[in-house]
Amino acid sequence: MSQNDNLFKKIMRGEIPSSKVYEDDEILAFRDIAPAAPVHILIVPKAPLDSLDELTDDDAMIAGKLLICASKLAKELGFASNGYRCVINTGKDAGQTVPHLHLHLLAGREFIWPAG
Ligand code: AMP
Numbered sequence: 376m377s378q379n380d381n382l383f384k385k386i387m388r389g390e391i392p393s394s395k396v397y398e399d400d401e402i403l404a405f406r407d408i409a410p411a412a413p414v415h416i417l418i419v420p421k422a423p424l425d426s427l428d429e430l431t432d433d434d435a436m437i438a439g440k441l442l443i444c445a446s447k448l449a450k451e452l453g454f455a456s457n458g459y460r461c462v463i464n465t466g467k468d469a470g471q472t473v474p475h476l477h478l479h480l481l482a483g484r485e486f487i488w489p490a491g
Contacts, residue, residue: 413483424476454482
């Protein structure tokens with residue numbers, strides 16, 4: 376699947392509906408369609424990056440923005456004090472299903488560690 380055609384690109388172009396929680400020039404955040412926790416938000420860079428594996432030093436700004444966006448949303452949506460988990464599935468063994476870098480922001484329940 377080419378970068379123009381992946382699911383998250385279609386969501387960014389508005390071709391597939393999403394429940395948006397944040398957007399700026401570089402990032403889109405929306406609720407996961409199959410939530411794994413009471414709060415499950417996907418934070419997605421608009422740049423054509425297939426996965427964490429593709430990041431280079433030139434991407435330091437966007438990598439930081441993903442994490443800062445997660446931290447800000449946790450505070451704004453009121454779950455920062457209870458805690459939350461950020462996950463970036465990368466590649467086959469991690470179960471990445473959409474070939475576009477995205478950070479899962481999960482909250483609203485307790486999470487076990489190590490993760491399964
Ligand atoms: P991953 O398995 O890490 O690649 O995560 C992909 C995520 O995208 C999964 O948690 C899916 O539930 C989610 N997902 C798939 N289709 C949609 C959609 N149309 N809107 C929102 N989330 C989606």
